[in-house]
Amino acid sequence: MLSKLLFSVSIAIENIRSNLMHTFLSVLGVIIGVAALVAILSLGDGLENFARDQISATTSLRSIIINPKTSVVTEGIRMPIENHPSFTLDDAEQLQQKFAKQAFVTINKQRSIQIASEEDSLRFPAILAGTTDLRLTGLKNDIRAGRFFNEADLESAAQKIILNNNFATKLSEPEESLIGKNLILENKSFEIVGVMQENGNDQITRGYVPFTSFFESGPDTRTAMVEIRSNRVENVSDLKKEAESWLDANFESGSEGFTVVTNNFRVEQAKRGVLVFKIVMGMITGIAVLVGGIGIMNVLLISVSERTKEIGIRKATGAKKRDILFQFLAESITVSLIGSFLGLLLGLLLVFSLFPIVQSLAEVPFHPAFSFDTLIIITVIAILIGIIFGTYPAWKAAKLQPIDAIRIE
Known part of the structure; x- marks a missing residue:
């Protein structure tokens, strides 16, 4: 032939x-x-x-957001779920080990708070967010002044805070001069170590602290959420399935007790x-x-x-x-x-x-x-x-x- x-x-x-x-x-x-x-x-x-x-480059499209369900709608009425599942730092570390070569994992939590300067010369409301890695908060990776958190800050639960650009503007001082100063967060003093660019959120006043330094006070504290940021957009669907399997294996409510959200449909x-x-x-x-x-x-x-x-x-x-x-x-x-x-x-x-x-x-x-x-x-x-x-x-x-x-x- x-x-x-x-x-x-x-x-x-x-x-x-x-x-x-x-x-x-x-x-x-x-x-x-x-x-x-x-x-x-x-x-x-x-x-x-x-x-x-x-x-x-649009990081939200590489993200998988996992939120515990805290309420359920029954016959048009939203009812709170008692004993709803919640994430801990150990959970985030387990997921990071599981996806070590494929993604970054962070755990985030936030609440409303009143900000006061060290001299108590000004006060205003803001959002306080605790995170394990600022690279995964949806911010542009630009530090305008100072530095990011490091592993030592997280391990030692250091009382450090990074401000977004809107937050820094409200303090009415040059960004460089803010570094090293302290803010009083409900009788706790946090040192400003950085000012960060947060695009698309010009109306939001937000400060970021290490997750281990985050403190809860009042009913407005949101349940901790986990974000999985895939290295490649193509892997998002597979990572979502693996994350749901992990939830089934590690929580009594399984993946049904969480909302797992991606924007992969845009891809x-x-x-x-x-x-x-x-x-x-x-x-x-x-x-x-x-x-x-x-x-x-x-x-x-x-x-x-x-x-x-x-x-x-x-x-x-x-x-x-x-x-x-x-x-x-x-x-x-x-x-x-x-x-x-x-x-x-x-x-x-x-x-x-x-x-x-x-x-x-x-x-x-x-x-x-x-x-x-x-x-x-x-x-x-x-x-x-x-x-x-x-x-x-x-x-x-x-x-x-x-x-x-x-x-x-």
């Missing part, structure tokens, strides 16, 4: 060489169509990568949008590919007419119909593969050479990309074109009678 295939390919290449210009003009449609298809797929891959990068929306772009544009460029397939069929029909004596002699010496059919199908696929390969090179050349010019003019914030999937798609298309448009010429050659073929010549 392999020897037959190699023999057929060698004959196909020889025929291409003997009719080089005619073959080239006939497969030009395939070359142009495949080049356009490669350009569309490369742009689509680039758009998908860009969307993925933007989504990954799927982006994927579907790019997929629609690829399909629609691929269908448009597919017209050129079909035209190229007709050109290949034309080449093979001419080849059948020019090689009738060869076909007759092969049949007279014992070649069967399937041998002739296989011969011309192999030639059709070879011609299609060569045309598709040239189209692949042309498409990549055009995209990666011309796109920088477009990018400089339009300031497009993404780059085209070439993936292994594109190579597979082009190869499959080439084989399908060879089979679909080579079947009729191959069938026509196979049905020739030996004596009639020799007499025509």
Whole structure:
């Protein structure tokens, strides 16, 4: 079988060489169509990568928020749940060990509080949040002054506080001068160690303390929640399932006692949008590919007419119909593969050479990309074109009678 295939390919290449210009003009449609298809797929891959990068930068889309259910709605009435489940620092540490290579885990808790300066010269309400890692609070990772918490602060339950930008503004002092000063939080003195940028929350006055330093007072303290921040957006769905299994194994109420929330649907929306772009544009460029397939069929029909004596002699010496059919199908696929390969090179050349010019003019914030999937798609298309448009010429050659073929010549 392999020897037959190699023999057929060698004959196909020889025929291409003997009719080089005619073959080239006939497969030009395939070359142009495949080049356009490669350009569309490369742009689509680039758009998908860009969307993925933007989504990954939007940290909430990589987050899994787990909140204990503290109430239930029955017949339109919200009723509190007695003995509802709650998270501890040990729970967060267990989850961090479980997802050590896949995600960061933090535990957060917050409540309303009255803020007072050390001299008691001003007072205002704010939100006090206790956390194990500020990188996972949904804030932009920008420290405007001072520093973040460290492990020593968490282990020693240090009375340190980091202010968001709105909080620092209310203190009416330069941010650098706030570092080292103390705030009185309900008769507890907390040292300001940093000021942090919190985008999108300009109206919220919030301070962050180590989770071990967080203190509860009054009924407004919220139940601790756990946030799992995946390293990759693609892993969010799997991590959510694993987290729910962990809840089932470690809490009497199981995962039913918690709300597990993600924003992963936005990732799927982006994927579907790019997929629609690829399909629609691929269908448009597919017209050129079909035209190229007709050109290949034309080449093979001419080849059948020019090689009738060869076909007759092969049949007279014992070649069967399937041998002739296989011969011309192999030639059709070879011609299609060569045309598709040239189209692949042309498409990549055009995209990666011309796109920088477009990018400089339009300031497009993404780059085209070439993936292994594109190579597979082009190869499959080439084989399908060879089979679909080579079947009729191959069938026509196979049905020739030996004596009639020799007499025509």
